[in-house]
Amino acid sequence: MGAKSFDMIVIGAGPGGYVAAIRGAQLGLKVAIVEREHMGGICLNWGCIPTKAMLRSSEIFHFMHRASEYGLKAEGIGFDLDAVVKRSRGVAKQLNSGVTHLLKKNKVTAFMGEATVTAKGKVSVKTDKGTEALESANIVLATGARARELPGLEADGDLVWTYKHALVPKRMPNKLLVIGSGAIGIEFASFYNTLGAEVTVVEVMDRILPVEDAEISSFAKKAFEKQGMTIREKAMVKQLDRGKGKVTAHIEQGGKVETSEYDTVISAVGIVGNTEGLGLEALGVKVDRTHVVTDPFCRTGVEGVYAIGDLAGAPWLAHKASHEGVMVAELIAGGHPHAVDPDSIAGCTYCHPQVASVGLTEAQAKEQGYEIKVGRFPFIGNGKAIALGEPEGLVKTVFDAKTGALLGAHMIGAEVTELIQGYVVGRQLETTEEDLMQTVFPHPTLSEMMHESVLDAWGRAIHF
Structure with missing residues (x-):
């Protein structure tokens, strides 16, 4: 049997890899994807998604304790940790099978096993049934990362x-x-x-x-x-x-x-990149502190080899990996995509209160020599936040005083992980303070604080 030939081979089926594979297939490429553990990778199975499911349970538990504040009665409040975990695993499983379905629907050939790039354009996959030989002029490394272990503080799963x-x-x-x-x-x-x-x-x-x-x-x-x-x-x-x-x-x-x-x-x-066993050294792919070194288009410097997502460095975010996956697929298919700008990628933390941000912090903007205007608006000044019983929080915006460009936005409080996208779109469209000030925000919503924070940077906030 000769090697099976593809236009593009993706190694790793996390939010970078599976998205790259689907986009490649949409563009008419013949695509193979190799995954050693779970479709959807860490994000869907052991990261972003199941943690959000668990945090949702704890958030509802938090509100049950506050029932009387809302004129409600809840007695004998408790939790069943096993049931919380079971729900979280069910959510992960649903999405895992969703990814498998999407790959099939887009006619991506999936191989379950360990991949090694044996030579330029050649991939060997060790599966349950033996070894598969694949070949392609384009190989996308999307093997992700794992938890960093410090000496003496290693996990044992017990304590x-x-x-x-x-x-x-x-x-x-x-x-x-x-x-x-x-x-x-x-x-x-x-x-x-x-x-x-x-x-x-x-x-x-x-x-x-x-x-x-x-x-x-x-x-x-x-x-x-x-x-x-x-x-x-x-x-x-x-x-x-x-x-x-x-x-x-x-x-x-x-x-x-x-x-x-x-x-x-x-x-x-922190995390370390999954670089082992891929055959990177022999290929001449550069690795720096466990992460593959790439240019802004995720090219490794070895022709036909790309690296995306956590493997290719910070920020360690699923949505960054997905976006890079799309970019690389378009590049391989002969398109001219834009490089991904790390400063335009939002970070979200789903603790209580939530935290979300995009772009430069106030300190970074000053370090980079900008003359800045900073606006702030507290949740306590917002009608919707008070009605929700969530009056603790802050929206902060950082502008270039000279051009009015939105340099960064930083938020803490209820639902800010959803709100941040307004500023992300604004930055993508190269918005200025004037555009944002003239935008009509619906009332009553938490998003009105985003408007007020912009107004405040120019001393024009109405409700504070």
């Missing part, structure tokens, strides 16, 4: 968990230590805290959610502390002593090391 263990917990943590306060750490801290765990978050940087605007980080910290979390910034977990049913953590802060006991630890200290 120390990664995100995977935290998604299918064998017990409800009583005293939980979360190491790392990026989106993943904060989302799990928020989930378990809402269900009643005593949560401590340790962050090595000088603030939690370190990629966000400093004002948003500080607002989040206050909100989490009010909910009973302990936040320790500029702190480091030096070692974990594992005992029977408990872990003693040595935490260094301000030059002092203290020990505290926990029954569960979640490690969320």
Whole structure:
């Protein structure tokens, strides 16, 4: 049997890979996709989607406790962790089979197995049934990333968990230590805290959610502390002593090391790219700190080899991977797509309160030499937020004072992960403050705060 020939081979079927495959097929290419575990990758099966399902359960639990504020009665409120997890797994399964269906519908040939690029244009796939030889002039690497493990803090699935263990917990943590306060750490801290765990978050940087605007980080910290979390910034977990049913953590802060006991630890200290076993070294593909080095069009420098998504570097976001997948498919099909601009990609964290942002923070804008105007609007000034019983939050906008260009937008509060897209579209259309000021926002909505924040940057806010 000779090698099976394709116009494009995609390795990895996460939100980067499967989208690239579908777009390639739409453009008339003959496409193969190789996946070693689950269609939909980490995002659908062990990341974005199942975490949102679990966070939704904890959000509803939070509101059940506040029933009386809404003139409602709810007594004997409780939760069944197994049922919460079961719902989350059901949501993931539904989407996983959805991806399988979409690939089939678009006539993409799927191979389940481990792929290695054996030579330029040649891919070998180890499946249950043996080895398949594939060939194509265009190979797209979309193998994603996995949790970074720090020496001495490795997960064991019993006392120390990664995100995977935290998604299918064998017990409800009583005293939980979360190491790392990026989106993943904060989302799990928020989930378990809402269900009643005593949560401590340790962050090595000088603030939690370190990629966000400093004002948003500080607002989040206050909100989490009010909910009973302990936040320790500029702190480091030096070692974990594992005992029977408990872990003693040595935490260094301000030059002092203290020990505290926990029954569960979640490690969320970043990710490393899945570069192993692909044959990258032999091909001459450059890898820098576990991530494949690419140009703005995701080309690796080796002809016909592309890398997209988490494998190709920050920001580590599913929607960035998908967009890159579409771009690469269009490039391969002979099109002229635009490169993906990382500054125009929104980041969303689904803790309670939610956090969302796009573009430059106030500090970054100043560092880049912009003369800026900053607008802010608090949720407490918005009718819809008060009616929802969600008056805590902030919308902040950063503009170039000279041109009126929207440089960045930063939000914390109810439903901001949905609202942020208004500013993302604005940036894509190269909007100025004048365009945004003249836009009519519907009333009563949370989106009106986006209008007011823009007005405030020019001293024109009406409701505050």
